[in-house]
Amino acid sequence: MSQKVITRFAPSPTGMLHIGGVRTALFCWLFARKHGGTFILRIEDTDLSRSTDDNIRIIEEGMAWCGLDWDEGPIVGDPGQWKGPHGPYRQMQRMDLYKSKIQELLDKGLAYRCRCSREALDERRKAVEAAGKVFQYNRGLDAGKGCADAHHDASRPCAIRFRMPVDGDIVVDDLIKGETRFPAESLDDWILARTGDAPGEIGVPTYNFCVVVDDTHMAVTHVIRGDDHLNNTPKQIPLFRAFGYELPAFAHVPMILGADGAKLSKRHGATSITEYQAMGLLPSAVRLALARLSWTPKIDGRAVESAEEELLTDDQMIQLFDLADCQKSAARFDMDKLNWMNQKLIQRATWQELEPHLRPFLPAAWAEKPDAWKALAIQATQKGKSLTDMAEALRFAFAPPTTFDEKAVEKFMTPAIKPALAEVRGLADYTHAGLEAGFNAILAKHGLKTKDLAQALRVALCGKPVSPGIFDTLMLVGREGVAARLERWL
RNA sequence: GGGGCUAUCGUCUAGGGGUCAGGACACCGCCCUUUCACGGCGGUAACACGGGUUCAAAUCCCGUUAGCCCUACCA
Numbered sequence: 001m002s003q004k005v006i007t008r009f010a011p012s013p014t015g016m017l018h019i020g021g022v023r024t025a026l027f028c029w030l031f032a033r034k035h036g037g038t039f040i041l042r043i044e045d046t047d048l049s050r051s052t053d054d055n056i057r058i059i060e061e062g063m064a065w066c067g068l069d070w071d072e073g074p075i076v077g078d079p080g081q082w083k084g085p086h087g088p089y090r091q092m093q094r095m096d097l098y099k100s101k102i103q104e105l106l107d108k109g110l111a112y113r114c115r116c117s118r119e120a121l122d123e124r125r126k127a128v129e130a131a132g133k134v135f136q137y138n139r140g141l142d143a144g145k146g147c148a149d150a151h152h153d154a155s156r157p158c159a160i161r162f163r164m165p166v167d168g169d170i171v172v173d174d175l176i177k178g179e180t181r182f183p184a185e186s187l188d189d190w191i192l193a194r195t196g197d198a199p200g201e202i203g204v205p206t207y208n209f210c211v212v213v214d215d216t217h218m219a220v221t222h223v224i225r226g227d228d229h230l231n232n233t234p235k236q237i238p239l240f241r242a243f244g245y246e247l248p249a250f251a252h253v254p255m256i257l258g259a260d261g262a263k264l265s266k267r268h269g270a271t272s273i274t275e276y277q278a279m280g281l282l283p284s285a286v287r288l289a290l291a292r293l294s295w296t297p298k299i300d301g302r303a304v305e306s307a308e309e310e311l312l313t314d315d316q317m318i319q320l321f322d323l324a325d326c327q328k329s330a331a332r333f334d335m336d337k338l339n340w341m342n343q344k345l346i347q348r349a350t351w352q353e354l355e356p357h358l359r360p361f362l363p364a365a366w367a368e369k370p371d372a373w374k375a376l377a378i379q380a381t382q383k384g385k386s387l388t389d390m391a392e393a394l395r396f397a398f399a400p401p402t403t404f405d406e407k408a409v410e411k412f413m414t415p416a417i418k419p420a421l422a423e424v425r426g427l428a429d430y431t432h433a434g435l436e437a438g439f440n441a442i443l444a445k446h447g448l449k450t451k452d453l454a455q456a457l458r459v460a461l462c463g464k465p466v467s468p469g470i471f472d473t474l475m476l477v478g479r480e481g482v483a484a485r486l487e488r489w490l
Numbered sequence: 491g492g493g494g495c496u497a498u499c500g501u502c503u504a505g506g507g508g509u510c511a512g513g514a515c516a517c518c519g520c521c522c523u524u525u526c527a528c529g530g531c532g533g534u535a536a537c538a539c540g541g542g543u544u545c546a547a548a549u550c551c552c553g554u555u556a557g558c559c560c561u562a563c564c565a
Binding site (some may be wrong): 464 | 491492493494495496497500501502503504505512513514515516523524525526527528557558559560561562563564565
């Protein structure tokens, strides 16, 4: 690769950052990082009705949470400002460029003004469809009814259409899908720019036009996007040619489906990245799980083949990433595997790494706890599947239980256990070894089994027969807390 | 309707003419155990269908079926 790799993720601000979009962004990011290239974030806000500053902020925050840092694009929290030499990175701020490029096409006769009203178009569409055919502007049954060869009425606002080739195939050479051919006759003259406000004025350009102009002017070398855009590519390629632009490389990544094989949507529970954040998932786990959908990392030409190898770090992913190892088919989102990866990454993280992620799920009192206590707390609950599990497991460490599991009380709070329980108050050495020694002494003295005392203690300290290791539990509650919580059972 | 993409265990996938069709998650069983977990060991489970080509097809070709995408003055 002679030129510097530049990829871009170009979401439209619709109110949330979709998990599928994040996956696409991840591939762009991985590819750019792998090749020492640049990753651009571009906001496609030409749909005026949906684009707001708030919606843009949602994208920025979602990307940031996922650890997908962009080299060029908007500056977080400062709408309208950007970093990078190819700005601005919001399409609505690029209107002047678009309009001059459209004028260029008009001047060259490669595009033309269309004054057909929506109503007229609808009517013609209906008529053609009634005849069992596809409506194609100025093609097929609609031939001769277009504005291409007519003198447009300069007194009326008009849209701009692109003159598409009529014969032959348009070939898309895709890095993932391979070569695909689209018959030119299956496409028609599409709209470059919507109807302007005043006669002669060029309106807001459409997606297919903006991408071509932006990708070229931002020097994007690899267009990596969802395969729902594969069908748009044959519309865009003739436009690249009309401008005399060089074609970027294309890679269309498969969609992510819901567990039922249908398109991932609200009814599958979570589509927005913020929902995954709220579930207590580590961003690194989300990255891993998303990357492994439709991508099989190959180590020395061999697919990963053990649980250990599945758990790739970001660095390994970057090093291993290759579009050639991507699947052509759509993948279903596998929440089970994400949870497993999350658990594994939680287990192998140091407490310092985990702390900032865990903090938002814990009560404010967490902030006042000393580091040693935090380290113990995190380690004691690191078997959890998620940060929310960990936070739940730690509840007892912040406040005495208010309710008690009835069955557990009945089973473990036997009269025989009370004397032993009373003696636990006397334990003074609150180190793991100290507690273990004292605990065993009490056991021996009363002829109890570990389980008997441990479970009774759990009920007294946590209200339920489930907690971290009993000595960890004691240390987390602390000597005074233990004494206080034991009181009501003696 | 037209055009495009896709099709291996429940899920993610390896394998691209000869494999007992391999792995991971999930599931089930056993072991470990101070609870819940973790962990260890083992197990169930797949080439969508129909035709070709070939000594031989999950693998190549052609159909069919199913799913998805595009077919907007959405992106």
